[in-house]
Amino acid sequence: MAEVTATSYIVLGTALFMLLNSAAITVYAERRVAAFIQNRVGPNRVGPLGLLQPIADVVKLLLKEDVTPTHGNRFLHTMAPVIPVVTALMTVAVIPFGDGIYATDINAGVLYLLAVASLSVYGVTLAGWASNSKFSLLGGLRAAAQMISYELPLGMAVASVVIFVGSLSVVDIALAQETWWFVFLNPLGAIIFIIAAFAESNRTPFDLVEAEQELVGGFHTEYSSMKFGMFFLAEYMHVVINSMLMVTFFFGSYHLPFAGLWLPELSPLIKGILDVTVFVGKTAFFVFLFIWVRWTIPRFKFNQVMKLGWSKLLPLSIINFIVIAAILYFIVG
Amino acid sequence: MGLESALGKGYLTTRMDTLVNWARSNAAWPMPMGLACCAIEMMAFAGPRYDVSRFGSEVMRFSPRQADVMIVAGWCTYKMSHAIRRIWDQMPDPKWCIAMGACASTGGMHRCYGVVQGADNFLPVDAYISGCPPRPDAVIHALMKIQDKIKAEHSVLLDT
């Protein structure tokens, strides 16, 4: 494990701050993109271009009455929204935003990411259970089942990347993509990872956990005020985080395409700025993809999600892993 | 308070009120209580031509816990009124109510045994909209009236 330096704290602080902001920006972006897709205008009354809309939302949510259902479990009901937020914030610790720009380099960073990411489901499930509402309960159960089903293909897809690098460190994975992004070497893995990431972040077409049309709000039906606001922000943070993971594992992290072949040596400052810009740009694209898909595609049914996860994605990801491993072992050597 | 005396009486609370009211009025998420014909116009009100999202109110929350403005669109029957009242009670404060259309406001043309003659018999209504059904512009007007009302409220310190 790398030494914790002052840089680590600065990067971590900036990253956490930007992640919180990015959630707000994503909320705004979602409303604008949705409006664009639907031939509408979108928020434009608050501040320039309606940019202050998320702030208005958050202030309003903060000052709203907080309700706990009478027969709900008050402690869990309060704790549940914290979990997804905290786990989302924890993930940024190991993600490299540029060459040498990362909070810490854990040698088992991939495992850490997978472990932390799978924790957030507890928040959703507990929220569903502690609300004492049937709609929430159904939402929570769906969340638990869905998360478990899609953790596996997600993990296998990541594993198929790890064997290229030969290291569990996220920083090494990012470094290894300087010339060849893993999406070119391992396209099937990338597709599986994207699908599983959509499922992990509970976004359409996998948003059965919320399922506004069937379950009203799913797990957060009974949440009001800032507790709901935290779920709301956590959802968007997870969108951002999952976009970052896609970028990190498959789309070259902070590297420009085939950067190793043509990019000249740059001064550390310029290189740092370029890296972070490239990383943010790619992340923004995937966030847009998330929003785009959300507003155009219908939602799966529960049994279809399960079927897709267990009978298609999981075998496919295992086969993909074995084939890559075989190729690497026998051919590349 | 020292700050108060330095900045003038009620300065801080007034500023706070302005901020709070600004946030509340610009993020009034509607609870669409779509009952009858007016519900269709309420959809149009969120649709592409009228687009209520400009006012930050396009987030239709079907869960009463997360909504701020309840739009009662359509006639309230006695049987339904219990459900409406229950949903109103489930909405957290602060909350506002729009009675959309003649039927919700007064019973309108449905002057008969099944219909409560006006939603204000069991709900505190803030804005009434005339029309049967009202055009979406009228609904937006009512929403703006609610925004005006919110902006005139003293929520931080009630008596200064």
Added chain:
Amino acid sequence: MSLQLSDPLQNTVDGLTENFSDKVIEVYQSTGDTFIRVEADAIVEIATYLRDKQHYVYLSDIFGIDRYTSEERFEVVYNLLSLKTGARVFVKVRCEEEDPVVDSVTSVWPAAGWNEREVYDMFGVFFNNHPDLRRIFLPEDFQYFPLRKEFPLLGIPGSIELPSTTPDNDQ
């Protein structure tokens, strides 16, 4: 009044009068529609006959009529459509005000279920052997039958409760 019946309707009427000569009370026409009034106790038999032998497979509607101030106050009308010939026929039965009971035809046409419930809800006519005879529109706690002529249009104040305007504090 002489009847001007199309062939399929003539067949229906002939068939009914042949098989149920003592049960068919009258056959009449009004503005082009054919109405057959039969004895209430034979409605299930007649319905079965009409469905099986005359192809009246499709039950369009059942509704009640309040013949206020007349003998045999309530009338139940079955709106039947023959899918083979496209003929539409209305079968009527009557029942008394004191004991308004008609046999249910849900065994013949399952579609009758909700329609009979509606007649019960609006007029208070009971249907024997109905699988699920409850009020359909109004709550069970409501005591009256609104489409009876004596029921006022504006209802009876207090007959259906309004919600309390203070939040529930029972728990």
Added chain:
Amino acid sequence: MKLSDIQSKVNSTFFKEHQKKLYQSLEDKHTSIEELDEGDPLTTKMILNMGPQHPATHGVLRLVLQLDGETIEKNKLDIGYLHRGVEKIAENKTYQEFMPYTDRMDYLSPYSNNVALCTAVEKIASVEVPERAHYIRMIGCELARISSHLLWLGTMVMDAGAISFFIWTFKEREKIYDIMDRIGGHRFTISHSRIGGVANDLTDEATAYIKEFINTFPNELRDYHKLLDRNRIFFDRNEATGVLKTEDALKIGATGPVLRACGYALDIRKLSPYARYNEVDFNIPTRLEGDNLARYYVRMEEMGESIKIIKQCLEKLPKGPVRTDNAKQSYPSKDEVYYSMEGMIHDFMMTDTGICPPEGAESYHAVESPKGELGYYIQSDGTGHPWRLKINAPSFTNLQVLENVLDGEMVADTVVIIGGLDPVLGEADK
């Protein structure tokens, strides 16, 4: 499971008797195949109340579902949350006064409701309607059908999760609203039809709007097909959900597109043509599968047929008056009312007593509304008010189908099945 299990858990605060009977009836449904699983440690089952206020129930339908996990074991419907007693109102109104109430029955397609009432009254009172009025009515009815089907399409796809689609169909509906605005002066509840004709002639502006709409709409329809026909998720959601066999559909009395999607081509426009439907050429789309996808195809094709009918009507639209010129039967024109004494008296008389069908007359007349067979039974007592007016509402009939197809489906299916059956509660609850 014992009844007491449900009842002891339920704590109703209002309409106690009603809730009790409803759960009792849920309990009694399929009792023959219900057996108590002794080994099940969870002896209670989850009863889920969907509605009356629920985003996907198209208004205020209430479903009481008994669930086994995500599967629906049995269900009961509770309707009547919009019941206001229009039939009682009708008995206290003149026929013309009752017209606006029909608008608010099926508020997705008010025009066809108006026409249904008008044709029924015209039948019982033997009113002759001018040719031009017939064609204008047909145009209005078909526009209403497109408008209704568009909302169905939007909500059905939205219920499946694609929210934007609803907004896209609404864009087209706004165009129809514009047309209605030009025809009758209101966005959808226009009450344009009158007994004995229609209120006013089509203006040039309205005709131009209609022409533009029928030219552009087929392209939009093609776009919808492009978006949905190869959409795997949409297919998977709709295929083999809510299956209804032809025999069952006839038995349970399904009507309109629901019946036609089960393979039986019953359409009042062909069975007993009203207006001038016998003079235009159109097909009745049918499908054999009886599932939700079949309903989707049937309705999509119906919209195409409607465009065809409107085109033919515009071609055939004859010149002439739009309302019958008989002051005992319909309102005189406004010119007469303003400039002649007789006209004014007739206007008064029409408003006061209205048209009086002969005493004792009974009639039933049905039209094919977008939802199915919409019939009006009228019994006259010789005055201006009907003695009994019964509305045979297609949504009511189709909701009964819902109670029968839901058993065994999944919770997520309920919303698309409700969407596919397309009930309008204003009509079903009368």
